[in-house]
Structure formats: structure tokens, C-alpha cells
Amino acid sequence: MTGWEEIRAEVLRRIRARDWPPGALIPGEEALAEEFGVARATVNRALTALAEAGVIERRKRAGTRVAELPVRRARLEIPVIRLDVLGRGLAYGFKLLADRVEPAPVPIAARLGLPEGQPMRYLETLHLAGGRPFVLETRWLNPAVLPDPPPDFAAVSANEWLVTHVSLVSGDIAFTAEPATPREAEVMGLAPGTALLIAERTTQGVAGPVTFVRLAHAPGHRVAMTF
Amino acid sequence: MTGWEEIRAEVLRRIRARDWPPGALIPGEEALAEEFGVARATVNRALTALAEAGVIERRKRAGTRVAELPVRRARLEIPVIRLDVLGRGLAYGFKLLADRVEPAPVPIAARLGLPEGQPMRYLETLHLAGGRPFVLETRWLNPAVLPDPPPDFAAVSANEWLVTHVSLVSGDIAFTAEPATPREAEVMGLAPGTALLIAERTTQGVAGPVTFVRLAHAPGHRVAMTF
DNA sequence: ACTTGAATTATGTCTAGACATATTAGCCAA
DNA sequence: TTGGCTAATATGTCTAGACATAATTCAAGT
Numbered sequence: 001m002t003g004w005e006e007i008r009a010e011v012l013r014r015i016r017a018r019d020w021p022p023g024a025l026i027p028g029e030e031a032l033a034e035e036f037g038v039a040r041a042t043v044n045r046a047l048t049a050l051a052e053a054g055v056i057e058r059r060k061r062a063g064t065r066v067a068e069l070p071v072r073r074a075r076l077e078i079p080v081i082r083l084d085v086l087g088r089g090l091a092y093g094f095k096l097l098a099d100r101v102e103p104a105p106v107p108i109a110a111r112l113g114l115p116e117g118q119p120m121r122y123l124e125t126l127h128l129a130g131g132r133p134f135v136l137e138t139r140w141l142n143p144a145v146l147p148d149p150p151p152d153f154a155a156v157s158a159n160e161w162l163v164t165h166v167s168l169v170s171g172d173i174a175f176t177a178e179p180a181t182p183r184e185a186e187v188m189g190l191a192p193g194t195a196l197l198i199a200e201r202t203t204q205g206v207a208g209p210v211t212f213v214r215l216a217h218a219p220g221h222r223v224a225m226t227f
Numbered sequence: 228m229t230g231w232e233e234i235r236a237e238v239l240r241r242i243r244a245r246d247w248p249p250g251a252l253i254p255g256e257e258a259l260a261e262e263f264g265v266a267r268a269t270v271n272r273a274l275t276a277l278a279e280a281g282v283i284e285r286r287k288r289a290g291t292r293v294a295e296l297p298v299r300r301a302r303l304e305i306p307v308i309r310l311d312v313l314g315r316g317l318a319y320g321f322k323l324l325a326d327r328v329e330p331a332p333v334p335i336a337a338r339l340g341l342p343e344g345q346p347m348r349y350l351e352t353l354h355l356a357g358g359r360p361f362v363l364e365t366r367w368l369n370p371a372v373l374p375d376p377p378p379d380f381a382a383v384s385a386n387e388w389l390v391t392h393v394s395l396v397s398g399d400i401a402f403t404a405e406p407a408t409p410r411e412a413e414v415m416g417l418a419p420g421t422a423l424l425i426a427e428r429t430t431q432g433v434a435g436p437v438t439f440v441r442l443a444h445a446p447g448h449r450v451a452m453t454f
Numbered sequence: 455a456c457t458t459g460a461a462t463t464a465t466g467t468c469t470a471g472a473c474a475t476a477t478t479a480g481c482c483a484a
Numbered sequence: 485t486t487g488g489c490t491a492a493t494a495t496g497t498c499t500a501g502a503c504a505t506a507a508t509t510c511a512a513g514t
Contacts, residue, residue: 003467016394016433028494039469044495060495061477069390071304074400076452078299163296167243173301174451177404177424177444195422197404206243217404224401225303230497255464266499271465287465288507457514466505475496484487 002036008046010036015055015066022068026056029064074227078173078201081127081135081159090130096154097187098124101143108140111202112209119143121150123158126187133188136216145210158211162203166210171203175223184216197221229263235273237263242282242293249295253283256291301454305400305428308354308362308386317357323381324414325351328370335367338429339436346370348377350385353414360415363443372437385438389430393437398430402450411443424448 011026020026029047033040047064050056054071058064085092104112104120114120121141127134139158143150151161162168179193199215217223238253247253256274260267274291277283281298285291312319331339331347341347348368354361366385370377378388389395406420417423426442444450 074303076301172453174449176449177422179422195404195406222401222403226399
């Protein structure tokens with residue numbers, strides 16, 4: 001009846017009820033174990049989970065205290081575009097608009113940590129949902145991560161090929177709002193200057209930088225997260 | 228020398244090296260424990276961490292397999308606006324532009340799960356960074372969560388008051404790009420129709436819905452996340 | 455062929471005890 | 485007062501063994 005999840009819930013309840021206000025030191029694991037009638041390891045499991053969630057802060061010898069400004073974290077599950085579209089109940093398709101090798105523009109090489117002028121694979125892909133433009137993907141890809149012969153990105157989207165074939169390790173995403181460039185307006189069939197949600201992503205792999213992507217989302221697109 | 232973190236790292240290495248390709252069943256905890264010369268609980272700790280990270284999928288009796296499409300999760304730490312501004316090395320300030328009680332617009336009441344026509348506190352706050360408009364915050368606040376007498380939101384921004392005084396439990400955020408409304412353009416000193424990054428957030432507390440906020444960010448604003 | 459139930463098995467969790475490690479508090483000496 | 489050593493202490497992790505739980509397999513029985 002008293003598993004670690006129940007103990008986590010009870011501790012969380014006390015914090016929310018301000019029995020233990022922000023900044024307060026809460027009882028040690030030993031004391032809580034005795035109170036709940038479980039082993040210390042069980043209390044430890046519960047408190048470790050709360051610490052990972054940012055609700056409490058733990059330090060050896062100093063004890064466990066309730067976080068002052070509990071950091072609110074939201075998690076975004078970065079979707080594979082095809083599955084995102086299918087999940088909305090729409091038919092998925094894509095068109096490869098450009099595929100060439102050219103030197104990386106300076107800001108992009110810089111963000112990936114590659115030397116200026118490095119030749120990179122440049123791909124422009126229009127993703128379609130229900131036959132209509134959904135996302136315009138502009139991608140620079142480090143050719144060093146590609147096998148020989150390279151995959152055919154007209155058959156499998158680069159997005160998906162990378163997820164299944166390259167071990168991505170870390171990266172960052174940034175969201176901004178920008179007016180559609182003339183190229184974006186033309187390709188997506190929009191008035192120039194339309195407000196677009198832009199996601200820019202850089203990705204690092206085990207063997208160095210992998211890719212920089214700019215995703216221009218069709219008007220009305222929402223990126224939703226929960227916490 | 229062989230703690231759970233090292234075991235986690237070694238298992239992750241094998242997955243990345245495709246010793247265990249996506250979809251493959253990996254050896255059971257017992258077998259791994261024997262191989263690494265540790266107790267099963269130690270292997271369990273390592274695999275539990277990898278499962279939380281989305282790298283593997285575990286089911287009782289069926290065993291542990293490498294995730295086919297490892298879900299990439301990015302974490303966003305939702306900032307208190309004041310600290311966000313200060314963190315950019317700019318002076319923070321805010322102006323309370325509106326503060327009144329009025330019935331909630333239908334879509335907003337619906338998103339919070341409150342009855343239509345429910346009277347709510349409406350607040351409009353312009354946050355300033357270095358004296359320039361940074362974010363226009365439009366907020367509907369459930370008066371049931373406020374103490375009596377209610378706090379003075381001209382002195383402490385609602386944003387900050389809520390973080391420190393209400394136990395927020397769950398919610399969601401969505402990002403969109405929208406052209407500035409006439410009101411937004413006027414208040415922020417922009418041309419109407421300027422592309423703005425909009426964040427909409429609903430928050431639920433222990434005692435019911437708390438607040439709906441719309442944040443209109445000044446042009447050029449980036450919301451960055453890492454994974 | 456189909457359904458039902460039992461045996462099997464891998465993960466999930468718990469216990470009691472142990473040692474490791476980080477950090478603090480207190481003490482003593484320069 | 486300051487610096488550094490030492491002891492105390494709370495969390496971190498590990499072990500060996502146990503039982504719980506979910507899911508699959510397989511053998512009956514209809």
C-alpha cells in the first residue's frame with residue numbers, strides 16, 4: 001500500500017499544502033522511512049524522482065529542501081514530420097525542391113562549429129499535409145555523416161533518414177516568428193511577409209556536427225507542449 | 228568502478244554503435260548483471276534511466292528493446308520574465324496597462340474549463356527590457372485563487388506573484404506566429420501586422436483552473452531549448 | 455478453430471544492511 | 485582572526501534476496 005509513488009505523492013502534497021514551504025528543510029530519509037513504515041531506499045526513490053522534477057533540491061550532509069522558485073519545465077517531443085502529419089489525420093507527402101552540394105554560409109558553419117566554406121549537402125524539402133504545404137524544410141547536412149553511396153533523399157525524407165540512421169546526441173532548437181521570405185511565400189503559396197513560425201535546429205552527433213535545419217511552418221501552426 | 232551511470236553509458240554506447248540496433252531485444256537484467264559483475268538492481272537503475280530518456284522501451288515479461296524511433300525530447304525552462312530580462316543584461320520594468328474584472332471570453336473560459344460568462348480578473352502588462360517593449364502579457368485570472376484582499380499587481384507582476392504564491396500543478400504552452408493586432412502594434416510601437424512570436428499558456432492549480440496568458444514577444448525574440 | 459486457464463518469465467519494486475562521498479560544524483593552532 | 489584538520493551526518497549507491505505484476509506461451513477443453 002505504500003509504494004514509492006505514493007510517498008512521492010504525499011511529499012508533493014505536503015509541499016503544495018505549504019506544510020513544507022519553499023526553502024524549508026524537510027525531514028531526512030531515515031525519519032521519513034520510519035514515518036511511512038518503509039525502507040530508506042524507498043523514500044530515496046521517491047525523493048530522487050522529485051529532485052529530477054525540480055521540486056526539491058538535495059545535497060549530501062546539508063539535507064533536502066523545497067525549491068524556492070520551482071523551475072517550471074515543459075517537455076517538447078520533437079516529432080518526425082511525417083508522423084506529425086499522420087497524427088493530425090492528414091495524408092503525408094513531400095517534394096524535394098533542391099539537393100546540391102555547396103559551401104556552407106558563414107553563420108551556419110559557425111553554428112555547427114565547422115570551418116568556413118566547408119562543402120555541405122543543401123536540401124530544400126516541402127512537406128505536405130493533405131496535399132497542402134505544411135512545412136518548408138531548409139537543411140544543411142555535414143557530408144561526413146553520410147554513407148557511400150549517400151541515401152536518396154527523394155525517396156526518404158532527410159528528416160526521417162537521420163533519425164533512423166545517425167545517432168543524434170545533443171542539439172538545440174529555437175523558435176522565432178518571421179515574415180515569409182519571397183522564396184518561402186512562393187513555394188508555400190503565401191503572401192510575402194506572412195507571419196511564419198520558424199524553428200531552427202542544430203544537431204551534434206557522436207562524430208561531430210550533423211545538421212542545421214530551418215523549418216518554416218504554415219500559418220496557423222501551433223507547437224504545443226505540456227508541463 | 229562499475230556504477231549505474233557507467234553501465235548506462237556502456238549500454239547507450241552499444242545502442243549507438245548498433246551492436247543492438249533499433250527494435251532489437253537486449254539481454255535481460257540478470258544477464259547484464261552477470262556480465263558487468265554487479266547486482267541486478269544496479270542494472271535496473273541504469274535501464275530505468277535510459278527508459279525515461281526514451282532510448283529503450285521496457286515491458287514486463289516481454290523484455291527490453293531499443294526504441295525504433297527514439298523520441299527526441301527538448302526541455303524548456305519556462306522563465307520568470309523579470310529574470311529572463313535580467314539574464315540578458317538589461318534593466319527590467321513593467322507597466323500595468325489594464326486591470327479589471329470582466330466575464331471571460333468564451334474560448335478562454337472553455338480552455339480553462341470554467342463556465343461561460345465567469346467573471347475573471349483581466350490584466351494587461353507590458354514588460355520592458357532596457358526601457359523598450361519586451362513582451363505584452365494579456366492574462367485572464369481565476370479570482371477564486373486570489374486571497375482577500377487581492378494583491379496589488381501594479382507593484383508585483385502577476386507573473387511573479389503566481390509563481391511564488393500559487394501551487395501550479397500542470398498546464399500547457401503553445402507557440403504560434405501571428406501578425407501583430409492593432410492593439411499590440413500600438414502598445415509595442417510596431418507596424419501593424421509585424422510577425423510576432425506568441426506563447427499561449429493555460430495553468431491548472433490544485434484548486435482548479437488558475438490562469439490563461441497570452442505573451443506577445445517583441446520581434447527578434449527567440450525561445451531556445453536544448454536536448 | 456476458438457477460448458480458457460495455468461505456467462513461465464522479465465521487469466518492477468521492496469527490504470535490510472553496508473560502504474562511499476560530499477559537506478558542514480567544530481576545534482585547534484598559527 | 486584565519487586556516488586547516490577532523491568528526492559528524494545526510495544523501496548516494498550498492499548488494500543479495502524476496503515477492504509483485506504484467507504479458508506471453510502453451511496446453512487443454514470445448
